[in-house]
Amino acid sequence: MDIYIASDKAAWWHDHIAHDANIQTLIPSADGQVRPGDIVAIDYMQFGLQGIRDMLAKYPLAQCIALCQNPSITETNQAFEYGVRAVWTLGMSAEEMSTSYSHCASRAAAISEIMSQHGSLVYNWTRLTKKERSIIRGSLIYDSANDLAAMNHSSPRTVEAHRYNVTRKLNDGTFRDIVVRYRRLIQALYHAGIDGQQMLDADTIAAPAQPELSAS
Known part of the structure; x- marks a missing residue:
């Protein structure tokens, strides 16, 4: 420190x-x-x-x-x-x-x-669009594409496209793996006294360097 x-x-x-x-x-x-x-x-x-x-x-x-x-x-x-x-x-x-x-x-x-x-997820959160971030958060509550589509006022096909893009951009396991990591990250930050959702969406993470993702 x-x-x-x-x-x-x-x-x-x-x-x-x-x-x-x-x-x-x-x-x-x-x-x-x-x-x-x-x-x-x-x-x-x-x-x-x-x-x-x-x-x-x-x-x-x-x-x-x-x-x-x-x-x-x-x-x-x-x-x-x-x-x-x-x-x-x-x-x-x-x-x-x-x-x-x-x-x-x-x-x-x-x-x-x-x-x-959780550094990889934190550093690469900026790669995601607002809709893709919303799909990850919504997946903490809903599993089905139909429910997520209703929440986001879109179609199930659009939800599936967002899921695919999240998995491709983060290149860190399946979409479900990413949702589980996101939940654990937010919980860990909460216990450290940090509003994780607000911090991530500010897109101003203090870090020495952002790790590069392997080509998909």
Whole structure:
């Protein structure tokens, strides 16, 4: 787990955050710099709530941390409402920082485990159209093409075509295999505190690189 800092006070944070961490300066334009589970620490007072929102949107599988000098209770609550995992302040003791860092490390391990099992589906979700994604989700409830067709206001033949395209694009087993993997992925992300459906449909997965699919 690495820590990426976006702050004019980066030098201070470098000295006070867990010393065994790999701490780097965040380069917003560098795609693939932040990996799933890494910490993205942003100066709350410098960038504000919009900055936190932007970081959460760009790095949905990272852990967004708000860096504050002396935040008020309202500011702290607002940061958590926006989805940050922790608020680190200038007044935190070494013990408090170490405890918070340990919690982040545990969550990083959980996210890494999710990606080791489901990374292929996560990275290649962008290959699917909205209709194809809808067919996968609908298949969590319905098995028959007729029921899925009624749900999507289409024909059974169209549903079968979508199923075929999903299987061809993902090239990761049968359509039923893909549906089972999708269910397990969403459940795992939920237990990690992540809205999997929203994250996938945002099409902004923070990852070093997307694995290539073999030719079909």
